[in-house]
Amino acid sequence: MLRPETPAQSAFRAEVRAWLEANLPKDLRHLSMRPPPEAIMPWYRTFAQKDWIAPHWPKEYGGMEASPVEQLILVEELARIGAPDLPVQGFNHIGPTLMKYGTDDQKRQHLPKIRKGETIWSQGYTEPGAGSDLASLRTKGVIEGSEIIINGHKIWTTWGHHADWMFALVRTGEGRSRRDGISFVLIDLKSPGITRRPILNIAQDDEFCEVFLDNVRAPLSNLVGKPGGGWAIAMGLLDEERIRSSSPSLALRALSRLKNAIRLYGLEKDALAQDALARAEIEVAALSASFLDAFERFGQGPIAGQDSSYLKILSTEATQTILGLLQELVGADRALRHPRQWDGARIDFSELYLQSRRLTIYGGSNEIQRTLLATRTLALPMGEG
Amino acid sequence: MPVYSESEILIAEAARALAEKAGGVARARKSRRSFPDFDKSIWAEMAQSGWIGLAALEEKGGLGLGAREMASLCEALGAYIPPEPIAPALATALFLSRCENPLAASHLESVLAGTEIILPIFSEDASGCADGHFADAFLLQGKTGVHLVSKSAPGVTITHAEAVDGGARSQILASEDVLRGLPLLATGPEARAMFDEARDLTRLGHAALLVGLAARALDMTVDYMKTRRQFGAAIGSFQALQHRAASVYVGVTSTRALVYEAASAFATPKRSFAAAAAKARSAQIAVQACEECIQFHGAIGFADEHDIGLFLRRAMSLAAAAGHLRACRQLIAEVGA
Numbered sequence: 142m143l144r145p146e147t148p149a150q151s152a153f154r155a156e157v158r159a160w161l162e163a164n165l166p167k168d169l170r171h172l173s174m175r176p177p178p179e180a181i182m183p184w185y186r187t188f189a190q191k192d193w194i195a196p197h198w199p200k201e202y203g204g205m206e207a208s209p210v211e212q213l214i215l216v217e218e219l220a221r222i223g224a225p226d227l228p229v230q231g232f233n234h235i236g237p238t239l240m241k242y243g244t245d246d247q248k249r250q251h252l253p254k255i256r257k258g259e260t261i262w263s264q265g266y267t268e269p270g271a272g273s274d275l276a277s278l279r280t281k282g283v284i285e286g287s288e289i290i291i292n293g294h295k296i297w298t299t300w301g302h303h304a305d306w307m308f309a310l311v312r313t314g315e316g317r318s319r320r321d322g323i324s325f326v327l328i329d330l331k332s333p334g335i336t337r338r339p340i341l342n343i344a345q346d347d348e349f350c351e352v353f354l355d356n357v358r359a360p361l362s363n364l365v366g367k368p369g370g371g372w373a374i375a376m377g378l379l380d381e382e383r384i385r386s387s388s389p390s391l392a393l394r395a396l397s398r399l400k401n402a403i404r405l406y407g408l409e410k411d412a413l414a415q416d417a418l419a420r421a422e423i424e425v426a427a428l429s430a431s432f433l434d435a436f437e438r439f440g441q442g443p444i445a446g447q448d449s450s451y452l453k454i455l456s457t458e459a460t461q462t463i464l465g466l467l468q469e470l471v472g473a474d475r476a477l478r479h480p481r482q483w484d485g486a487r488i489d490f491s492e493l494y495l496q497s498r499r500l501t502i503y504g505g506s507n508e509i510q511r512t513l514l515a516t517r518t519l520a521l522p523m524g525e526g
Numbered sequence: 527m528p529v530y531s532e533s534e535i536l537i538a539e540a541a542r543a544l545a546e547k548a549g550g551v552a553r554a555r556k557s558r559r560s561f562p563d564f565d566k567s568i569w570a571e572m573a574q575s576g577w578i579g580l581a582a583l584e585e586k587g588g589l590g591l592g593a594r595e596m597a598s599l600c601e602a603l604g605a606y607i608p609p610e611p612i613a614p615a616l617a618t619a620l621f622l623s624r625c626e627n628p629l630a631a632s633h634l635e636s637v638l639a640g641t642e643i644i645l646p647i648f649s650e651d652a653s654g655c656a657d658g659h660f661a662d663a664f665l666l667q668g669k670t671g672v673h674l675v676s677k678s679a680p681g682v683t684i685t686h687a688e689a690v691d692g693g694a695r696s697q698i699l700a701s702e703d704v705l706r707g708l709p710l711l712a713t714g715p716e717a718r719a720m721f722d723e724a725r726d727l728t729r730l731g732h733a734a735l736l737v738g739l740a741a742r743a744l745d746m747t748v749d750y751m752k753t754r755r756q757f758g759a760a761i762g763s764f765q766a767l768q769h770r771a772a773s774v775y776v777g778v779t780s781t782r783a784l785v786y787e788a789a790s791a792f793a794t795p796k797r798s799f800a801a802a803a804a805k806a807r808s809a810q811i812a813v814q815a816c817e818e819c820i821q822f823h824g825a826i827g828f829a830d831e832h833d834i835g836l837f838l839r840r841a842m843s844l845a846a847a848a849g850h851l852r853a854c855r856q857l858i859a860e861v862g863a
């Protein structure tokens with residue numbers, strides 16, 4: 142952050158820094174991949190002692206209602222200590238969705254458990270045939286009495302195989318457009334008929350999963366909103382989610398790896414390395430400024446759609462740019478699979494870079510974001526295809 | 527768009543009004559034809575509005591406003607690509623207002639009144655500046671301090687090479703011997719600190735001008751894309767152009783956020799880093815934006831007759847001034863955040 146901090150903000154930063162140092166286990170720092178639940182959920186539950194874990198949640202649900210600057214301070218301090226990424230489907234997706242659209246029973250049943258780290262959630266949107274074109278989804282739900290019977294296939298479900306629950310978009314009817322007839326359902330993944338298969342990715346982790354649903358029964362009380370009203374619910378909070386996930390968190394971590402590499406390779410006086418470092422610093426500065434700026438305007442009620450696409454493009458491509466610079470910098474070592482311990486530091490040559498290739502694909506690909514930006518913000522006319 | 531303060535909004539509105547009244551972008555075109563002559567007609571008006579002294583100390587006759595207000599002024603003006611060297615003139619006024627000697631005070635008076643134009647020469651700028659042909663005098667940093675160098679000072683070599691935007695790429699050279707004979711405005715480490723501040727304010731001002739320039743270029747181009755039809759459709763409906771226009775928007779918008787964030791950091795130890803980052807990014811983004819905008823116009827974008835080419839050429843000049851890309855990046859790498 143470039144702007145000066147108030148004494149209260151500095152005190153907050155110091156408090157966060159000290160608490161993280163004392164409470165984040167060393168073996169969870171500066172990892173390139175999110176560790177499995179048995180390693181990270183204890184940390185989730187520790188961090189849950191602080192409302193910093195949910196900076197954007199209302200205080201009524203145990204959140205911090207943090208200001209934009211406080212949110213950035215948290216992002217910066219977590220990145221500085223190399224804190225691992227918590228599963229955020231609960232905090233960032235289904236939690237806010239239930240707060241806005243859920244019944245009192247649904248809120249009571251699910252929100253406290255998300256807050257405390259007692260349930261893990263996954264998102265069941267995408268299908269093999271419905272990626273960018275999500276509205277073409279085919280997982281079907283038939284309403285029979287007080288139940289909805291679901292058949293279908295979801296894919297790229299983050300932590301689907303670790304999750305306890307999945308919120309899913311399911312086609313329960315037909316309407317004039319493909320977006321009509323889609324319902325938003327909460328599915329208990331312990332239900333009979335659920336098969337989960339992890340998918341190994343190029344970074345050699347299996348965060349993503351396929352979920353097969355074979356006559357899975359969910360009570361009607363697990364519908365969020367009305368049958369056929371699911372699309373609006375899924376899209377309703379998408380902008381806010383996107384802005385939130387566009388924090389400088391990953392870019393900051395990429396920058397610190399670049400600095401690490403420059404130090405370890407002895408490139409402090411190398412002109413190319415210095416230029417790469419400067420470019421990375423500038424990207425992070427611009428991203429942090431944009432993140433703060435977007436949140437400040439959010440507080441004033443801006444048209445969120447304009448910001449979320451732009452921020453998503455900015456944050457993901459800034460991170461990829463910095464990791465690309467890192468790859469060039471480590472030169473002959475760029476293809477090494479495993480990190481090394483070197484001079485008291487851990488150097489990762491390729492892990493985070495490979496992980497970063499997903500950034501521009503998930504959360505609505507950057508191509509989709511550019512089309513949204515062009516047609517909504519720039520008001521350019523829609524094309525034929 | 528940042529959340530602008532009341533005063534920032536008022537300044538921007540006044541800037542737009544003045545630039546429109548002066549003839550808008552057409553004025554930039556006209557000034558191109560007249561090198562080395564230049565149009566000083568609106569300088570007096572800008573001075574009367576208090577803009578030259580916008581950042582200068584209030585107790586010395588300036589408005590005592592901050593870097594954010596300056597950014598707001600420059601961003602608004604940038605859309606009209608004015609030929610005047612506003613940012614460095616503002617920086618000079620701030621510098622002079624910090625000096626504690628009668629020479630500085632008397633020149634500050636004429637600078638604020640708009641009857642004298644003094645521009646700073648930074649070593650990172652290869653001892654030059656943009657649009658030095660407007661200036662009556664220059665600030666030059668020597669071994670002992672910062673000197674006032676009149677344009678007619680003996681032993682000083684002043685050249686104004688024509689720049690592509692109709693302005694000048696000026697170079698002001700004086701040996702240490704010659705400088706020693708020229709009046710000092712400030713000495714010692716204080717002088718160095720004040721001059722660095724002037725450099726950073728100039729960079730920030732240029733960054734804001736470049737953002738305003740790039741945003742206007744994109745707006746004009748998006749309008750064109752909505753009306754120009756080929757193959758039975760508006761070219762703005764073609765996905766390739768939509769995506770590239772979106773990329774330009776991302777660059778310009780994020781750079782604007784950085785400029786205002788950097789302005790917020792002006793009175794802090796992060797000032798130099800922030801100003802250099804803003805300048806480096808804005809130079810890069812604005813030139814890229816203009817290149818893309820010319821491309822989206824097709825052949826007419828390449829014709830001198832079309833305004834869009836003026837934007838690229840002014841961007842080149844502003845990008846080069848007071849710390850070009852390499853100089854800014856070097857500072858950032860040295861200083862770190």
